[in-house]
Amino acid sequence: MRPIQQTDVPDTINWSVFKTLIPYLAEYKVRVLLALLCLVLAKIATVGLPFILKHIVDALDGEQLQLVAAPIMLVVAYGVLRLLLVLFGELRDTLFGRVTERAMRRIGLKVFNHLHHLDLDFHLNRQTGGLSRDMDRGVSGINFVMRFMIFNILPTIVELLFVVAILAFNYGISFALVIVVAVTCYVAFSVKATQWRTRYIREANKADSSSNSRAIDSLLNYETVKYFGNEAYEANRYDRELAVWEQAKRKNRLSLFTLNGGQALIIACAMTAMMSLAALQVAAGTMTLGDFVLINAFTMQIFIPLNFLGFVYREIRGSLANIEKMFELLAKPTKVKDSVNAVELAITDGEISFEQVDFSYQSQRNILQQVSFKIKAGQKVAVVGASGGGKSTLVKLLFRFYDVSGGRVLIDGQDIRGVTQQSLRQAIGIVPQDTVLFNDTIIENIRYGRTNACEREVQKAIDLAHLRDFINSLPDGEQTLVGERGLKLSGGEKQRVAIARTILKNPAILVFDEATSSLDSYSEQQIMAAINEVAKGSTSLVIAHRLSTIVDADNILVMKDGAIVEQGNHQQLLQQDGEYAKLWQLQQKSDSTSKDNKDNKELT
């Protein structure tokens, strides 16, 4: 099935979407019924108005006028009816508003939850901005469809039938016929013209969203733009998108003109025909002046709601497509899901083992081949190797962001595919290479590790992560806002926040994925000290860039091109004189050169 594009408005209406909405309407049965009752009452008032108007005119008309009281009473009745019409309309909206809003809330939450349950792969392949827009459009689509379908289209049809019947019954078939023909032409023309216009609307929407994402992407890269001094280039690219948008909008407007013009023409013809018929009959004496006014009022009344038909038809179609797209999102299956008989992970010691694990993100390219290793309870195991070797992938598999293609991953003897994701992730804590923080205060970001932790535990985590001095140095202290994604903190500070929240989580298994590689040697030492303290007694997997930070590991795995090529402790690996020894010598050399350079500088 081809996913519907952002800006697609399909050419036909998919009525089945309504079915999916019914349960949401059913939640407030009484309200819906009352709202429909108001709707009927308002319609009765609407149809009654022209009749009162007719009697007023006839009462005021020449010879028959004897008493002033009668027309006055009628005028008052007219006013009251008009008021009732508006009041019932408002009441209907008020009653129904709650129903739509509740449906929007329910569905919005459902989609939000579902998005959080979809696999990482889905999210990496989708732009978050586009996703939230899809959600937004879907939810407002529900609002639109519910309101307009139930309170615009349906009542219009009811009113039309009423009026045609009244005209045919009271004034003969010809009046009813004119209305039927005119309305048929009007609807046919509106639908056809709207379908024809769809292309232009689509173009305009597409231009709108692509200029939008251009601007967002550019602003997200604010710093990069500055680094390269490319403001003018960015402005130019944005303006090119805007020019396309402007052009599309122009075509869109011209097509709207055609639609509105055609509709006006049909209405004008119908009005003229009705009025001429009525005028002839008044002249012949078979109709009163009041009848003339009544027919005029009915004709106008019928076409007013039809005026919006083109708009409503298009919007409903668009809304239905948006709702459908959102429901499609809801129906999207998660690749990684709890098995039906998933149990809670039972942690005894926190032993991890990878058994002949094969893995690929895409079927064409193998990332891990036959990876096997074991981390015994309480051990610290390090993984080293060139970038792109598959180290972080190991962590993603351990967290079960993806399922292995071959082999298995066990924690304390339990295949992680057989336990609930919630309990699995509960058991593991990670300090990633690039920590992303919520745009909130430092303390809230730390508390995120365990949202129900008490204040004392949070403070202890701050101390253990060596964050105390830093926080004390801030004017706003713990309440300092960290900026979007935590950009107001330095790399080392962010890492320490990440460590603090992992301490708070207090998991049985700890993972550090190059947690210090973006830091200078001094911060690295500090953070390593914090990490070692935290990891004491826990099973830990440390992915390291600088070998000097993991010489004390119980076991070191050397990864190359997705396979483990060597393993052993530091001494053993040096003696093997293989990849590890080479890497070690390389890093020692570069360390000593940088030291030498410093010494030289100090000498000069």
Ligand SMILES: Nc1ncnc2c1ncn2[C@@H]1O[C@H](COP(=O)(O)OP(=O)(O)O)[C@@H](O)[C@H]1O
């Ligand atoms: N989501 C993904 N989709 C496709 N390929 C990926 C994805 N994530 C990582 N890769 C690829 O997998 C390989 C291993 O990546 P990774 O485990 O991050 O390496 P390391 O952490 O050792 O630097 C890299 O070549 C990378 O391009």
Ligand SMILES: [Mg+2]
């Ligand atoms: Mg990595």
